[in-house]
Amino acid sequence: xxxxxxxxxxxxxxxxLRDNHLRRHTVGSGPLPHLRAGxxxxxxxxxxxxxxxxxxxxxxxHVSVGxxxxxxxxxxxxxxxxxxxxxxxxxxxEGRGSDYGVAPGSLGVEFTITNEAKIKTPIPGAHxxxxxxxxxxxxxxYAAALAAGGRDDGAPGLRPHYHADYYCAFVLDPDGHRIEAxxxxxxRPVILATG
Numbered sequence: 001x002x003x004x005x006x007x008x009x010x011x012x013x014x015x016x017l018r019d020n021h022l023r024r025h026t027v028g029s030g031p032l033p034h035l036r037a038g039x040x041x042x043x044x045x046x047x048x049x050x051x052x053x054x055x056x057x058x059x060x061x062h063v064s065v066g067x068x069x070x071x072x073x074x075x076x077x078x079x080x081x082x083x084x085x086x087x088x089x090x091x092x093x094e095g096r097g098s099d100y101g102v103a104p105g106s107l108g109v110e111f112t113i114t115n116e117a118k119i120k121t122p123i124p125g126a127h128x129x130x131x132x133x134x135x136x137x138x139x140x141x142y143a144a145a146l147a148a149g150g151r152d153d154g155a156p157g158l159r160p161h162y163h164a165d166y167y168c169a170f171v172l173d174p175d176g177h178r179i180e181a182x183x184x185x186x187x188r189p190v191i192l193a194t195g
Contacts, residue, residue, distance in 0.1 A: 062099075062109045063128060065177050066116035070095045072149060072174050073113050079148035080171070083140035084130050084181055086110060121176030129180040135167045141181040142169035149174050 067073035078088055081100055089108055090099035096115050101108035111128075132138045139156045146152065154170030168182040 062101075062112055064112035064114060065128065065173075065175075066119040067113050067173075067175050068116060068119055069174065070097065070113070070115040074098055076145065076148040076150055076174050077111075077113060080141055080145035080150060080173075080179065081111070081130065083137045083144055084132050085137075086130070119175055122172075122178060127170070127178035127180055129168075129182055132181045132183040134185060135183050135187065138167055138169050138181045138183050142171060145171040145173075145179070150179070153178060154180075 074088065074091075077098070077100060081087070085102055086100045087102075088098050089101050089104050090106075092098065092114075097113050099106075099109040100111040100113075102110065111130075130141070132141060135156075142156050150171040150173055152170075153172050154168070156169040157167065158164075159166045159168055163184070165184055165186040166182065167184075168180050170178060170180050173179055
């Protein structure tokens with residue numbers, strides 16, 4: 001029996017990588033259903049193992065910065081991060097530090113501050129950027145950060161040199177770490193011409 005003899009169109013099955021997803025392309029049919037099933041199992045395995053992270057999530061688990069006065073920094077980050085949905089969820093004993101996140105427990109940690117005897121800031125080219133759900137949250141972050149002892153390093157506004165809807169604000173925390181909040185969402189939906 002010749003390959004493809006069971007059908008006038010031979011079976012062709014390929015797997016390709018596009019948009020960070022494995023895709024299966026099938027054309028026609030053929031006498032090898034076990035091959036198709038095997039390819040489907042391999043495809044599922046790779047999708048599950050290699051691309052199990054939901055789209056849009058970060059590859060970073062958490063970020064940590066050193067601070068010289070834990071009480072002062074807790075006050076600053078408690079105020080500045082709350083408008084962005086991050087709250088203090090853990091305090092380490094003996095004033096060693098704190099974790100911030102959106103959910104309790106170690107799996108909810110996104111940002112950590114640790115008490116250090118000595119730190120060096122600013123670190124050239126370094127800053128921490130937190131994603132804001134909307135432009136009002138960026139404004140609230142900026143106001144809360146300044147009220148809690150932060151210093152202005154760029155008032156809320158559009159930064160079109162990044163992209164047309166890049167709305168952000170920059171502050172320096174009490175130790176001089178550069179902190180940003182950004183919203184990428186447009187103020188209004190984009191209207192596309194029909195046709």
